[in-house]
Amino acid sequence: MAKEKSTEDKIINAARKVFIAKGMDGTRMQEIADVAGINKALLHYYYRTKTKLFERVFTHAFKEVFVVLERAVSNEMDFERFLEKFISQYIKLLKSKSYIPQFVIHELNRNPDLIVKQLQDKSFIKEKLFQLVDQAIEDKVIRPVPPVHLITNILALCIFPFVARPIITGFAMDGDKKKFKTYIDERPEQVIAFVKHAVLINQKEEA
Amino acid sequence: MAKEKSTEDKIINAARKVFIAKGMDGTRMQEIADVAGINKALLHYYYRTKTKLFERVFTHAFKEVFVVLERAVSNEMDFERFLEKFISQYIKLLKSKSYIPQFVIHELNRNPDLIVKQLQDKSFIKEKLFQLVDQAIEDKVIRPVPPVHLITNILALCIFPFVARPIITGFAMDGDKKKFKTYIDERPEQVIAFVKHAVLINQKEEA
DNA sequence: GTCTATAACCGGATAGAC
DNA sequence: GTCTATCCGGTTATAGAC
Numbered sequence: 001m002a003k004e005k006s007t008e009d010k011i012i013n014a015a016r017k018v019f020i021a022k023g024m025d026g027t028r029m030q031e032i033a034d035v036a037g038i039n040k041a042l043l044h045y046y047y048r049t050k051t052k053l054f055e056r057v058f059t060h061a062f063k064e065v066f067v068v069l070e071r072a073v074s075n076e077m078d079f080e081r082f083l084e085k086f087i088s089q090y091i092k093l094l095k096s097k098s099y100i101p102q103f104v105i106h107e108l109n110r111n112p113d114l115i116v117k118q119l120q121d122k123s124f125i126k127e128k129l130f131q132l133v134d135q136a137i138e139d140k141v142i143r144p145v146p147p148v149h150l151i152t153n154i155l156a157l158c159i160f161p162f163v164a165r166p167i168i169t170g171f172a173m174d175g176d177k178k179k180f181k182t183y184i185d186e187r188p189e190q191v192i193a194f195v196k197h198a199v200l201i202n203q204k205e206e207a
Numbered sequence: 208m209a210k211e212k213s214t215e216d217k218i219i220n221a222a223r224k225v226f227i228a229k230g231m232d233g234t235r236m237q238e239i240a241d242v243a244g245i246n247k248a249l250l251h252y253y254y255r256t257k258t259k260l261f262e263r264v265f266t267h268a269f270k271e272v273f274v275v276l277e278r279a280v281s282n283e284m285d286f287e288r289f290l291e292k293f294i295s296q297y298i299k300l301l302k303s304k305s306y307i308p309q310f311v312i313h314e315l316n317r318n319p320d321l322i323v324k325q326l327q328d329k330s331f332i333k334e335k336l337f338q339l340v341d342q343a344i345e346d347k348v349i350r351p352v353p354p355v356h357l358i359t360n361i362l363a364l365c366i367f368p369f370v371a372r373p374i375i376t377g378f379a380m381d382g383d384k385k386k387f388k389t390y391i392d393e394r395p396e397q398v399i400a401f402v403k404h405a406v407l408i409n410q411k412e413e414a
Numbered sequence: 415g416t417c418t419a420t421a422a423c424c425g426g427a428t429a430g431a432c
Numbered sequence: 433g434t435c436t437a438t439c440c441g442g443t444t445a446t447a448g449a450c
Contacts, residue, residue, distance in 0.1 A: 025232035160363030
């Protein structure tokens with residue numbers, strides 16, 4: 001099974017696990033060492049401080065859930081297919097990284113300066129996305145709606161369930177985690193239909 | 208101006224401020240004492256432990272952003288007006304408590320058991336809300352959509368911007384906080400229109 | 415590179431004077 | 433009720449042996 005890993009890999013994987021589960025403040029270096037199966041001093045040998053190790057983990061996590069935007073704007077296609085592709089692929093991605101959004105959002109709120117480093121030279125993504133929406137409006141494919149709002153709406157519908165999972169599970173599913181899984185599996189279809197009805201102009205009923 | 212407050216009030220207010228800004232793990236009792244203008248020992252005199260003080264703050268914060276659901280189901284009205292009222296009032300509320308959603312969500316993710324205590328005897332709200340949606344579907348006011356999805360969609364659209372503020376401000380507004388404020392001011396109108404188009408059946412263009 | 419031991423500090427909680 | 437002083441466990445980080 002080739003479960004062999006370098007010490008550095010073991011540390012990074014352990015750090016990811018613990019930081020994402022407990023946040024910067026809630027994490028203990030000892031716990032990372034335990035999970036990695038090594039000892040505390042070694043952590044400091046590889047990454048001099050907790051902060052440095054955290055920043056490394058955070059940057060990686062941020063990219064994991066952000067670069068999807070970058071990929072999204074690089075493919076040329078009509079707006080309806082863009083919606084379908086983007087929403088289904090993004091929710092699929094989030095399912096496999098379901099604890100990352102809350103982690104990233106929390107740490108960004110704790111320390112908003114972090115965002116600056118992460119968004120270096122990323123403004124072209126915003127331009128492209130806004131342009132995509134503006135073009136669809138001009139082509140009468142969607143009704144006129146400010147790009148920021150449409151884009152944040154789509155992201156909200158995709159991301160929110162993962163962030164609010166305990167509330168949704170507790171409030172609407174009587175704490176039953178299986179029901180939450182079912183709900184998430186239904187999401188792509190539901191979100192796509194919701195957004196299409198919300199903005200597409202010649203939306204006809206389909207078979 | 209009657210700025211006089213009991214010590215207990217000073218403590219609670221300071222604790223709210225610090226816990227909501229920094230979370231349970233990031234908060235220091237010393238900082239709460241400093242903000243309250245008293246000394247650390249006095250905190251323990253009123254609330255024996257940090258955990259107890261936290262729980263008091265958390266419960267209050269949770270109620271502040273949750274009871275709106277309770278109020279929403281107690282007013283009888285047609286579905287379209289329910290949407291308008293709920294969305295505009297909820298966003299208005301969140302504007303005045305804009306740091307609470309992220310706080311509540313983070314702590315609930317760190318400790319999902321907290322949700323159980325908060326939702327004691329609240330299942331009637333869920334029943335009423337689901338019923339409201341089912342009724343609207345039956346009356347052909349909205350297209351058929353599973354109640355959980357519609358409700359979480361609405362909540363996502365209202366809450367997400369406050370939770371993701373640093374990302375939205377950094378990504379779409381070049382870090383300009385004034386633009387974020389404008390964006391939030393536009394939200395009620397935008398969200399209401401979005402949801403109406405998404406689900407209302409005889410949606411006609413209005414003047 | 416990896417370990418044990420320990421330094422240096424921090425933070426929650428308490429004792430006890432006023 | 434409110435304060436000062438202090439205890440004590442826990443946490444990051446380093447020293448130094450192997």
